[in-house]
Structures are given as structure tokens and as C-alpha cells.
Amino acid sequence: MVTLEDVAKQAGVSLATASRVLNGSTRQVGAALRARVERAADELGYRANIAAQTLARGASNVIGIVVHDLTDPYFAALADGAMRAAAIEGLLVMVGTTHRDPEQEIAYVATLNAQRVRAVLLVGSRVADAGVTGRLREELARYRNGGGRAACVGQDLLGVDTVAPANREGAAELARALAGLGHTRFAVLAGPPHLVTAADRCAGFAGALKELGLPAPHVIHGPFDRDGGYAAAQQVRGDATCVFAVNDVMAVGALAAYRERGVRVPEDVSVAGFDDIVTLRDHVPALTTVRLPLKDMGARALELALGEAEMVVVEQVAGEVVLRESVRRMT
Amino acid sequence: MVTLEDVAKQAGVSLATASRVLNGSTRQVGAALRARVERAADELGYRANIAAQTLARGASNVIGIVVHDLTDPYFAALADGAMRAAAIEGLLVMVGTTHRDPEQEIAYVATLNAQRVRAVLLVGSRVADAGVTGRLREELARYRNGGGRAACVGQDLLGVDTVAPANREGAAELARALAGLGHTRFAVLAGPPHLVTAADRCAGFAGALKELGLPAPHVIHGPFDRDGGYAAAQQVRGDATCVFAVNDVMAVGALAAYRERGVRVPEDVSVAGFDDIVTLRDHVPALTTVRLPLKDMGARALELALGEAEMVVVEQVAGEVVLRESVRRMT
DNA sequence: GGCACACTGGAAACCGTTTTCCAGGAGGTC
DNA sequence: GACCTCCTGGAAAACGGTTTCCAGTGTGCC
Numbered sequence: 001m002v003t004l005e006d007v008a009k010q011a012g013v014s015l016a017t018a019s020r021v022l023n024g025s026t027r028q029v030g031a032a033l034r035a036r037v038e039r040a041a042d043e044l045g046y047r048a049n050i051a052a053q054t055l056a057r058g059a060s061n062v063i064g065i066v067v068h069d070l071t072d073p074y075f076a077a078l079a080d081g082a083m084r085a086a087a088i089e090g091l092l093v094m095v096g097t098t099h100r101d102p103e104q105e106i107a108y109v110a111t112l113n114a115q116r117v118r119a120v121l122l123v124g125s126r127v128a129d130a131g132v133t134g135r136l137r138e139e140l141a142r143y144r145n146g147g148g149r150a151a152c153v154g155q156d157l158l159g160v161d162t163v164a165p166a167n168r169e170g171a172a173e174l175a176r177a178l179a180g181l182g183h184t185r186f187a188v189l190a191g192p193p194h195l196v197t198a199a200d201r202c203a204g205f206a207g208a209l210k211e212l213g214l215p216a217p218h219v220i221h222g223p224f225d226r227d228g229g230y231a232a233a234q235q236v237r238g239d240a241t242c243v244f245a246v247n248d249v250m251a252v253g254a255l256a257a258y259r260e261r262g263v264r265v266p267e268d269v270s271v272a273g274f275d276d277i278v279t280l281r282d283h284v285p286a287l288t289t290v291r292l293p294l295k296d297m298g299a300r301a302l303e304l305a306l307g308e309a310e311m312v313v314v315e316q317v318a319g320e321v322v323l324r325e326s327v328r329r330m331t
Numbered sequence: 332m333v334t335l336e337d338v339a340k341q342a343g344v345s346l347a348t349a350s351r352v353l354n355g356s357t358r359q360v361g362a363a364l365r366a367r368v369e370r371a372a373d374e375l376g377y378r379a380n381i382a383a384q385t386l387a388r389g390a391s392n393v394i395g396i397v398v399h400d401l402t403d404p405y406f407a408a409l410a411d412g413a414m415r416a417a418a419i420e421g422l423l424v425m426v427g428t429t430h431r432d433p434e435q436e437i438a439y440v441a442t443l444n445a446q447r448v449r450a451v452l453l454v455g456s457r458v459a460d461a462g463v464t465g466r467l468r469e470e471l472a473r474y475r476n477g478g479g480r481a482a483c484v485g486q487d488l489l490g491v492d493t494v495a496p497a498n499r500e501g502a503a504e505l506a507r508a509l510a511g512l513g514h515t516r517f518a519v520l521a522g523p524p525h526l527v528t529a530a531d532r533c534a535g536f537a538g539a540l541k542e543l544g545l546p547a548p549h550v551i552h553g554p555f556d557r558d559g560g561y562a563a564a565q566q567v568r569g570d571a572t573c574v575f576a577v578n579d580v581m582a583v584g585a586l587a588a589y590r591e592r593g594v595r596v597p598e599d600v601s602v603a604g605f606d607d608i609v610t611l612r613d614h615v616p617a618l619t620t621v622r623l624p625l626k627d628m629g630a631r632a633l634e635l636a637l638g639e640a641e642m643v644v645v646e647q648v649a650g651e652v653v654l655r656e657s658v659r660r661m662t
Numbered sequence: 663g664g665c666a667c668a669c670t671g672g673a674a675a676c677c678g679t680t681t682t683c684c685a686g687g688a689g690g691t692c
Numbered sequence: 693g694a695c696c697t698c699c700t701g702g703a704a705a706a707c708g709g710t711t712t713c714c715a716g717t718g719t720g721c722c
Contacts, residue, residue: 001678003677003678003679004679005678015678015679016681019678019679019680023679023680025680027681048678049677049678049679050679051677051678051679052677052679053679053680054679055679055680056678056680056681057679057680058680
């Protein structure tokens with residue numbers, strides 16, 4: 001491995017000069033020496049050792065992003081947004097996936113702390129478990145005490161800058177829109193009760209129905225993924241005319257379940273989701289959903305993490321109800 | 332930031348002892364001291380500085396994965412497979428996305444080299460551009476000369492261990508299967524001509540048709556994504572009874588285009604894709620495609636990169652034709 | 663009791679940079 | 693011409709660990 005010293009020797013200059021030429025410094029270096037150093041570096045194929053730079057500079061140009069599951073398009077979109085923003089800032093990205101294990105999330109924060117990454121982004125729903133959340137907060141505090149910056153996409157439960165999708169309000173608005181189409185008997189494929197995002201969407205939906213004086217929905221819990229939606233759809237009571245799956249991939253699972261059973265959507269039952277996943281936009285029937293600007297949210301979270309605000313900032317992101325063919329008007 | 336020295340001081344031991352206790356060493360440390368060190372580390376909230384460790388050890392526990400586009404489920408699945416394998420090995424992952432710019436790929440290899448990552452995985456099709464490929468090979472050689480390991484998922488064009496999907500053979504087999512259903516006039520939504528994966532699939536398909544004595548397909552080039560499929564489908568000649576999109580997301584785009592125009596699939600035209608993307612498995616009509624074990628391929632690429640084989644190994648991965656409802660029998 | 667040896671702990675060199683500090687020379691001003 | 697300042701280059705001290713020696717202790721064996 002060729003080092004800066006090799007380059008300096010070959011160019012006949014000191015280490016300091018070589019460093020100044022190659023790795024950006026405020027100091028000027030004379031044209032002649034500069035050229036010699038550059039030529040030497042090129043000839044030798046020098047690549048700075050970033051570990052050494054990080055150590056010497058006390059700051060790295062890496063950020064960490066922790067997501068639940070990269071193969072879930074929801075997280076892929078958020079991560080992509082953040083990564084584009086990072087690329088613009090000249091930052092490298094370490095991605096960790098927890099596969100929905102909160103302990104993994106804590107472990108990642110510890111590791112990213114050890115890496116002294118510039119910022120950590122925690123992307124995805126918090127869980128309703130004070131113990132886990134407490135330990136995560138602790139680990140995060142340790143990191144931030146050392147000068148680390150952090151932000152979160154999800155719920156404002158960690159005491160760090162947060163991009164918070166308006167899950168309750170979005171679900172409520174969806175409920176009102178669906179009620180406006182004449183639906184009165186609803187079911188909710190609610191995901192896991194401990195997942196805050198799922199719980200908020202469910203609660204927002206149910207709350208709006210209540211305000212409208214409609215009967216409470218039939219709530220069915222299950223996993224937060226496609227198969228969870230598929231399974232939950234099997235248990236929906238027959239009298240429901242409209243089913244709200246708390247995310248799009250669950251909704252797609254539900255649609256598959258109905259299709260297999262010969263239940264027509266939207267003729268026999270209406271189905272709605274949440275997120276407006278781009279990959280699913282060509283699904284048939286087209287999914288009614290609540291659109292979230294996922295890429296922007298990811299990018300915004302990175303901005304917040306890097307930003308200098310002395311106060312913790314929490315940004316609500318509104319969802320937009322998008323009515324498509326998976327729901328019908330009842331009348 | 333609390334350092335090992337702080338811990339050593341607090342525990343009243345030397346730096347060496349603290350290091351041996353906390354960061355794994357072959358050397359034994361007495362129980363009493365060991366306990367003191369551990370307690371001190373815990374009290375102070377010590378986290379080893381990985382940059383310093385990497386520097387001192389001369390080896391890092393990070394690997395790099397470079398993909399074209401993380402929001403494309405094809406890459407998400409491959410990356411996820413590799414990341415799971417990495418997690419098992421206790422490795423951290425840096426992910427870079429090129430957004431399909433080959434220059435970015437070269438730049439990433441340089442950066443990952445600077446990071447002295449343990450291995451680099453280049454995931455995705457090569458491009459048919461000798462200049463770009465040459466420069467990438469150069470950068471890769473530089474990295475490997477410094478002791479780096481590399482592997483590739485795609486085509487064996489870089490002189491590194493490669494997991495190579497059998498694009499030609501898979502497409503040929505698909506062509507034979509479709510011909511077996513009675514189709515004779517084909518179109519191929521072929522993607523960009525310079526993208527080797529796309530070109531191979533197109534060539535394999537056309538080659539098989541030729542062997543069968545069928546007319547050459549109508550080949551339409553365009554982008555390798557959903558919108559590319561959508562646009563290309565508009566240009567298909569009216570006499571084609573079966574359209575092969577060289578990947579699944581393009582096929583979905585084509586299906587959308589047909590749906591909008593009121594062309595029924597498969598009644599009016601049959602459509603097939605390639606990859607068998609999991610996220611699309613609930614698409615209607617269900618997509619005929621060639622299944623690739625993407626997660627396994629990603630994991631296998633990591634194994635190869637980490638492996639000790641002195642020879643460059645190239646592993647062909649066969650695709651499996653999956654006939655589903657997006658194609659019909661002609662008779 | 664003496665000796666070799668295994669074992670544990672510490673001092674210090676080293677990993678590859680950055681950056682502070684110092685020295686020397688050029689240029690400007692009075 | 694003397695003095696000051698500005699600018700450029702180099703020596704060396706960090707940065708936070710790991711690891712090689714080296715020294716001291718206790719043990720087993722003859």
C-alpha cells in the first residue's frame with residue numbers, strides 16, 4: 001500500500017507538503033513542488049488512507065443510515081433520498097438493516113458511534129417499548145455527547161431532530177374521504193400493536209370514524225408486511241365494505257387474498273393503503289392511499305442531522321389522500 | 332470523547348492492558364484487572380475508535396457494496412442478500428449508488444479503496460464501453476494490489492470473482508417456452524444497447540428464435556426502467572403477439588401502457604419479463620418471467636469476495652422460466 | 663534450593679495522516 | 693539599509709488505538 005510518505009519521498013518533499021498538496025489545506029504550496037507531488041502521487045497510484053485521515057482530523061465524512069428492511073420499497077425510497085442528499089454533501093454512507101429487530105438498531109448506533117460517523121439517521125417506526133426506547137436513547141446520548149449528530153424519520157421519541165409523517169392526520173383524512181364515498185362499516189388491517197407508525201395510523205383512522213359518528217372499525221393485528229396484509233384480510237368480517245391496510249404493501253397482500261378468494265375489489269370490497277409506494281403504482285386495481293414524499297423526507301432528515309439548530313426540531317410531513325380505483329363509491 | 336487512555340487511567344492500568352481487555356486479544360489478562368477495566372469502560376461509556384483500530388490493525392471490518400439504484404427492487408434484493416451475509420460475518424456495510432453512471436462506480440471504488448474496506452462488491456450490469464471498463468479495471472487493480480478483495484454480480488469483465496446470471500440462456504429458454512405456446516411474432520423491449528445485461532438477454536432471446544426457425548423479433552431500445560418499458564411498448568408493431576421486456580420493471584411499465592390503451596394482456600398480447608422481482612409478485616396479470624435467486628446471488632458474491640480462492644472464480648447462476656398469466660397459449 | 667519456563671503487566675514503537683510551530687527568504691515601507 | 697510582514701517549506705507532535713518487546717512474578721521440576 002503506497003503511503004503519503006512514499007509520495008513525499010518520491011517527490012523529494014516533506015510529508016507536510018505532500019499532505020497539503022493532496023488532501024486539501026488552506027495553506028499554499030508553490031507551483032513547482034505542487035506539480036512534483038501530484039506527479040509522484042499519480043505515478044505511485046496513491047490513495048489517502050481515510051482511517052488515518054479520520055483519526056488525524058477527528059471527523060469522518062461518513063454518515064450512517066439505519067433502516068428496518070431495505071427490500072421494503074418504503075425504506076428503499078427513504079434511504080435513497082437520504083443517500084442522494086449525502087452524495088451532494090460529499091458524504092459516504094453506511095447502511096445498516098435491523099430486519100425489524102430493535103436490539104439491532106441499538107447495536108448499530110453503538111457501532112456507528114465507534115466509527116465516529118458524522119451523523120446517524122434512524123429511519124423507521126419506533127416501537128412502543130419503554131425499555132428498548134430508553135436504551136436506544138442512552139446509546140444515542142452517548143454518541144451525541146461525543147459530538148455526533150442524529151436525526152430520525154418516524155416518531156419524535158428519541159429527543160433528536162425528527163421528520164415525522166403525519167400518520168394520525170393522514171389516516172384520519174383518508175377515513176373522512178372514504179366515509180365521504182358512503183362507506184360506513186370498516187375494517188383495519190392494523191399491523192403490530194407495538195409499532196408506533198401502525199398504531200398511529202390505526203388510531204387516526206378510528207378516531208375520525210368516531211368523530212363522524214360511524215361505528216368503530218374491525219381491527220385486525222398482524223405483521224407489517226405483504227404477508228401480514230394477506231393473512232389479516234382473511235379475517236375481515238363480512239359486513240365491512242372498506243378495508244384500510246396501514247401500509248401499501250399490506251394492502252397489496254390483502255388484494256392478493258381477495259383475488260384468490262374471488263372477492264372483487266372494489267365491487268365487493270374497497271381497499272386502501274398508506275405510503276403511495278412508487279413501485280406499486282402500476283398495481284391493478286390502482287391503490288387508494290395516502291401519499292408521503294418519501295425521498296424528500298429522507299433528504300430532509302439528513303439536512304436536519306447535519307444542521308446547526310440548537311433546538312431539537314420536529315417536522316411534521318403531511319400525507320395527501322389519493323383516491324384511486326381500489327375503492328368505490330357506495331350509493 | 333472518552334478514549335482508551337481515559338479508561339486505563341480510571342482503572343489504574345496501562346494502555347496495553349485496557350486494550351487487551353476491551354478489544355479482543357490472544358493475551359490473557361488477570362480477572363481482577365479485567366474486571367476493573369470493564370467497569371471503568373462501562374462507567375465512562377467507552378466506545379473504541381474504529382478509525383484508530385483500523386489504522387493500527389491495518390485492516391477494517393467494513394465492506395463496500397456498489398449498486399446502480401437502491402430503489403430498484405432488483406438491486407435492493409441483491410444488496411439485502413449481501414448485507415445479511417455480511418452481518419453474519421460481523422462486517423459493516425457501506426453502500427454506494429451510482430444512479431447508473433459508470434463514472435460514479437469508478438469513483439466509488441477509489442473511495443472504498445481509500446477506506447481500506449475489506450472487500451468491494453460491484454453489483455449490476457457492466458456497460459459495453461471499453462474505456463470505462465478499462466478505467467474501472469485499473470482502479471480495481473490498484474485496490475487489489477493493496478490487498479483488497481473484490482467480487483462482482485453481473486458479467487465477468489473485470490477479472491474478479493463473479494456471480495453471473497445466465498442471461499443469455501435464461502432468455503433463450505424463455506423464448507423456447509413462449510414459442511412452445513404457439514407464439515411466432517415477437518417484440519423485445521430491449522433496454523439500452525450498451526448495457527450488457529440487457530444486450531445479453533435480448534441476444535439470447537433472439538438467438539433461440541432463430542434456432543427455432545422463427546422470424547427475428549422486433550427490437551425496441553430504451554431505458555432499463557419502468558418508464559422505459561412503458562415508452563417502448565408504445566412502439567411495438569401491431570403484428571407481435573408476444574412482448575419480452577428484458578426485466579420485470581420494464582414489463583410492468585409495458586403492462587401499464589397496454590392497460591391505458593385498452594389492449595388486454597394476455598388476450599390481445601402476451602408479456603414476459605425477467606428477474607422475478609418479489610415486490611411484483613402480486614401484479615395483475617401475474618408476470619411470466621425468468622426467476623433469479625437474487626438474495627442468494629448477493630450473499631454468494633460476498634462469500635466469493637471474502638474467499639481465499641487463488642483463481643478467479645466465475646459462477647453461472649441459472650434462471651428458471653416461470654409461466655404465469657401474462658402470457659397465453661396461441662392455438 | 664536452583665533453574666527454566668509460563669504467564670501477566672507495562673513501556674514504547676508504530677499505523678498514516680493532519681496541523682502546529684518554527685525558520686528562512688522575499689517583498690514592502692520608511 | 694533596517695525593520696516588519698507575509699509566505700512557503702519542514703520537523704515533529706498529536707490523533708487513538710495495537711502489538712512487540714521486556715521485566716517481574718509465581719510455578720513446577722529436578
